[in-house]
Amino acid sequence: MNGYNFAYLDEQTKRMIRRALLKAVAIPGYQVPFGGREMPMPYGWGTGGMQLTAAILGADDVLKVIDQGADDTTNAVSIRAFFERVAGIETTTVTPAASVIQTRHRIPETPLEPGQILVFQVPIPEPLRFIEPSEQETRLMHALEEYGVMHVKLYEDIARHGHIATTYAYPVKVDGRYVMDPSPIPKFDNPKLDMSPALLLFGAGREKRLYAIPPYTHVESLDFEDHPFEIQRWEARCALCGSAESFLDEVITDDAGGRMFVCSDTDYCLTRRGELS
Amino acid sequence: MKRPALSAPALARPELDRPVLLDVQDITRLYGPGKGCEAIDFRLHAGEVLGIVGESGSGKSTLLRVLAGLEAPDAGRVVYHRPGDAGETDLYAIGEARRRALLRLEWGLVHQNPRDGLRMGVSAGANVGERLMALGQRHYGQLRAAGQDWMTQVELDPARIDDAPRTFSGGMQQRLQIARTLVTRPRLVFMDEPTGGLDVSVQARLLDMLRTLVRQLGLSVVLVTHDLAVARLLAHRLLVMRRGRVVEAGLTDQILDDPQHAYTQLLVSSVLTP
Amino acid sequence: MTPILTVEHLGKGFVLHGQGGLALSVMRDLSLELHRGECLVLAGPSGIGKSTLLKMLYGNYLAGDGRIRLHFGDGPLSLTELPAHAWHALRRDVIGYVSQFLRVVPRVSAREVVMEPLLARGADTAEARARAETLLARLNLPERLWSLPPGTFSGGEQQRVNIARGFIGEHPLLLLDEPTASLDAANRTVVVELIHEAKARGAAMLGIFHDEDVRERVADRLLPLESFMAPSLAPAAQPSTSRGLPHA
Numbered sequence: 130m131n132g133y134n135f136a137y138l139d140e141q142t143k144r145m146i147r148r149a150l151l152k153a154v155a156i157p158g159y160q161v162p163f164g165g166r167e168m169p170m171p172y173g174w175g176t177g178g179m180q181l182t183a184a185i186l187g188a189d190d191v192l193k194v195i196d197q198g199a200d201d202t203t204n205a206v207s208i209r210a211f212f213e214r215v216a217g218i219e220t221t222t223v224t225p226a227a228s229v230i231q232t233r234h235r236i237p238e239t240p241l242e243p244g245q246i247l248v249f250q251v252p253i254p255e256p257l258r259f260i261e262p263s264e265q266e267t268r269l270m271h272a273l274e275e276y277g278v279m280h281v282k283l284y285e286d287i288a289r290h291g292h293i294a295t296t297y298a299y300p301v302k303v304d305g306r307y308v309m310d311p312s313p314i315p316k317f318d319n320p321k322l323d324m325s326p327a328l329l330l331f332g333a334g335r336e337k338r339l340y341a342i343p344p345y346t347h348v349e350s351l352d353f354e355d356h357p358f359e360i361q362r363w364e365a366r367c368a369l370c371g372s373a374e375s376f377l378d379e380v381i382t383d384d385a386g387g388r389m390f391v392c393s394d395t396d397y398c399l400t401r402r403g404e405l406s
Numbered sequence: 407m408k409r410p411a412l413s414a415p416a417l418a419r420p421e422l423d424r425p426v427l428l429d430v431q432d433i434t435r436l437y438g439p440g441k442g443c444e445a446i447d448f449r450l451h452a453g454e455v456l457g458i459v460g461e462s463g464s465g466k467s468t469l470l471r472v473l474a475g476l477e478a479p480d481a482g483r484v485v486y487h488r489p490g491d492a493g494e495t496d497l498y499a500i501g502e503a504r505r506r507a508l509l510r511l512e513w514g515l516v517h518q519n520p521r522d523g524l525r526m527g528v529s530a531g532a533n534v535g536e537r538l539m540a541l542g543q544r545h546y547g548q549l550r551a552a553g554q555d556w557m558t559q560v561e562l563d564p565a566r567i568d569d570a571p572r573t574f575s576g577g578m579q580q581r582l583q584i585a586r587t588l589v590t591r592p593r594l595v596f597m598d599e600p601t602g603g604l605d606v607s608v609q610a611r612l613l614d615m616l617r618t619l620v621r622q623l624g625l626s627v628v629l630v631t632h633d634l635a636v637a638r639l640l641a642h643r644l645l646v647m648r649r650g651r652v653v654e655a656g657l658t659d660q661i662l663d664d665p666q667h668a669y670t671q672l673l674v675s676s677v678l679t680p
Numbered sequence: 681m682t683p684i685l686t687v688e689h690l691g692k693g694f695v696l697h698g699q700g701g702l703a704l705s706v707m708r709d710l711s712l713e714l715h716r717g718e719c720l721v722l723a724g725p726s727g728i729g730k731s732t733l734l735k736m737l738y739g740n741y742l743a744g745d746g747r748i749r750l751h752f753g754d755g756p757l758s759l760t761e762l763p764a765h766a767w768h769a770l771r772r773d774v775i776g777y778v779s780q781f782l783r784v785v786p787r788v789s790a791r792e793v794v795m796e797p798l799l800a801r802g803a804d805t806a807e808a809r810a811r812a813e814t815l816l817a818r819l820n821l822p823e824r825l826w827s828l829p830p831g832t833f834s835g836g837e838q839q840r841v842n843i844a845r846g847f848i849g850e851h852p853l854l855l856l857d858e859p860t861a862s863l864d865a866a867n868r869t870v871v872v873e874l875i876h877e878a879k880a881r882g883a884a885m886l887g888i889f890h891d892e893d894v895r896e897r898v899a900d901r902l903l904p905l906e907s908f909m910a911p912s913l914a915p916a917a918q919p920s921t922s923r924g925l926p927h928a
Contacts, residue, residue, distance in 0.1 A: 260525070273503045275510070277540025281525070284532045284539070287546050288568045353546040415882075416753025417684055417716075417852055420773040422766040451765045610786030617785070621799060639785060643764050657739055657764045664741040668697030675698060 136183040136216040142166055146184035150330060153341035158303030160254050165337035175208060175233055176334030178250035182231045185246060186212065191219045193227035198235040198376065198393035222396050236318040238375045238397040241327035243344065249312040251333040254340065256300045256310040276308050279351055287356055296361065302349045303342055317360045317376045322348040365390040370401035424451040426487055427594055427626050428473070433482035435472050436650070443469040444650040446482070452489060455620055455627040457641030457658060459634060465650035467598060470630045474596040475509045489593060510540055514587035518599040520579035523586065524571045530557065530582055531567040537590045556585035560615060577608035581615065588619060597629045601636055613639050634677050638662055646670045682751050683713040684853060684884045690746035692732055706732055710746070710908040716852070719875060719885040721899035728905045730888045734855045737886065738777045739767045750774065750853070772800050776854045778846030780861055782838040784831045790816065790841045791826045797849035815844035819870050835862045847874050854878060856887035860894050872897045
């Protein structure tokens with residue numbers, strides 16, 4: 130297999146990551162440190178997610194990779210090609226056909242099923258970092274459930290914008306215990322974290338932290354009683370498939386200010402248009 | 407000239423012993439010989455303002471850090487008696503989780519430099535609301551109302567609730583820090599030179615405000631200051647510290663008007679008054 | 681009838697460490713009894729220790745030798761052995777003090793200065809305000825001054841604020857340290873009336889009055905202090921009232 134161990138990483142490393150993953154699954158939302166390896170790509174391109182994917186892939190797995198919901202962006206294509214080459218596994222763009230989905234910034238629109246695993250690429254795993262620069266202190270804050278400052282952030286949002294303006298990486302509380310950064314997914318996707326039938330894994334390569342939400346775990350988005358959590362809504366429907374339920378990207382179509390809204394999830398959109406069947 | 411003494415109902419004895427809130431037992435915390443505090447023993451009663459006075463290096467700030475739960479002593483105990491609770495809380499025998507919760511929710515600390523006690527990056531309202539949010543308050547409208555109410559109480563313009571503390575003057579920042587500390591109605595507040603670094607006119611306003619808040623909220627306060635005028639205005643009782651030890655303790659006006667110890671006499675006679 | 685206050689063999693000295701440990705004895709072997717409804721006036725030349733006695737009774741000066749006791753319905757309380765914290769309630773509820781000089785607190789209005797002893801007992805603000813204003817009016821303090829801090833008032837005006845503050849609490853034991861010193865005749869009369877009213881409600885008072893006329897009108901008994909002066913101490917050798925030294 131081109132001189133690489135299966136899925137690139139050596140077996141010892143994969144075992145170490147799996148042990149960390151087991152711990153993460155056992156303590157939902159808790160950030161577990163792991164011995165991150167160098168990957169053949171720069172930090173910020175999904176090295177954390179790739180190490181997790183490499184550690185859990187088996188020869189029978191079918192891998193899907195999305196970036197901002199799309200299967201056909203450079204990052205997604207490259208990672209898919211990488212695992213095809215170093216693991217020799219089958220890949221797909223069809224959400225229900227995948228057993229492992231590595232993602233950057235989205236959760237697929239098609240509901241996930243039991244047995245599927247979603248691997249998130251995470252840039253900054255620590256939700257408290259914005260207010261507390263010390264790692265020692267944030268660990269203590271997690272340990273002691275000192276989470277008042279998370280609401281300080283949301284309070285500031287409302288004070289400045291009249292509503293909670295945080296739209297990405299919207300903080301959640303997992304299983305009533307740990308406050309967690311769900312990675313920069315739009316808050317539109319936050320409800321999909323709650324009681325998800327799929328296993329959700331999160332990997333941060335630069336910071337060498339991973340965390341997990343086991344299937345069917347309660348995940349609550351932080352909010353205020355009088356400013357409850359809300360997801361984004363659009364006036365428009367998808368210009369291609371007509372969906373009124375999916376997360377839409379705005380696309381500029383010409384130099385005259387023409388624009389349209391289309392599904393960010395390309396597989397979902399194509400499936401609805403019947404082009405995949 | 408002699409008139410018969412009037413017969414009146416027997417004189418009623420007031421309740422002289424208020425409950426003990428803080429029992430400080432033989433505290434020692436030394437960084438080196440004579441540096442820190444040594445063999446400190448006193449009790450703070452509910453509703454009392456206790457001043458700790460002394461010059462720089464007398465160990466009063468070290469003592470405050472130990473009392474306020476920020477620094478474990480080498481020896482001795484700090485015991486907190488929660489009002490209405492028969493049990494006692496040994497500050498350094500309980501775990502860090504409980505200690506931090508106590509400091510955050512039942513006690514308060516006012517730093518000399520408001521920058522140490524405020525979050526400079528978030529608005530005044532968020533600063534005041536943080537401890538309430540930590541207590542589980544989840545209603546934005548109520549948090550905001552509490553913020554405006556407390557800003558008014560500390561004589562800040564409530565219209566500035568969304569302004570960042572860095573746009574406030576030093577005296578305003580100090581008042582904001584006090585509002586942020588008192589919003590959860592702590593039973594016990596530690597103050598480290600709360601008027602230090604402020605202009606005299608600003609000091610006067612702060613002192614007056616603190617006196618009123620202490621009375622209205624029934625606060626118990628441990629106040630560290632090198633300023634005897636501040637001590638005279640705010641404190642009911644004083645401890646005079648020198649080289650890490652308490653050399654004299656008593657009623658504030660007794661210490662200042664009839665000092666017994668040579669060092670206290672020197673301290674009192676060194677004060678300049680206009 | 682049991683007195684409200686007994687003083688037995690009281691002595692007081694000052695040790696001035698800044699002057700080589702110079703020890704000054706200012707009072708020795710003073711005994712007195714004070715009953716409810718009477719006003720005992722301390723007599724003697726200035727510097728003889730009259731204020732010192734009042735200050736010891738108020739816990740402001742530490743007593744040297746001897747014993748000071750208050751007699752409550754349920755028994756006596758020794759003030760000479762009282763822990764510092766116990767004085768707070770005693771001063772709030774039992775022993776009031778009207779000194780010659782007002783200790784001015786910046787920014788606090790005259791009205792609030794007078795209200796404070798009631799507020800300290802948790803009294804209703806409106807009621808405390810009404811009583812404060814009644815007293816200030818009786819003492820002829822112009823109404824326009826009530827909401828101003830007394831820092832800029834004249835000596836007589838400050839003293840009237842202080843008198844109102846001293847009498848508003850209706851303490852059962854009142855210590856009066858020259859309350860009429862800088863008052864005109866009309867206001868002296870108001871103070872005399874206040875003292876008579878206090879007596880009528882059963883208050884015991886111990887006072888210093890330099891004004892013969894006032895003394896005649898309020899005193900039930902006179903206590904000359906000369907005989908309790910320390911023999912070594914002539915008035916000229918007393919500690920001066922300069923700052924940093926005890927005020928004798």
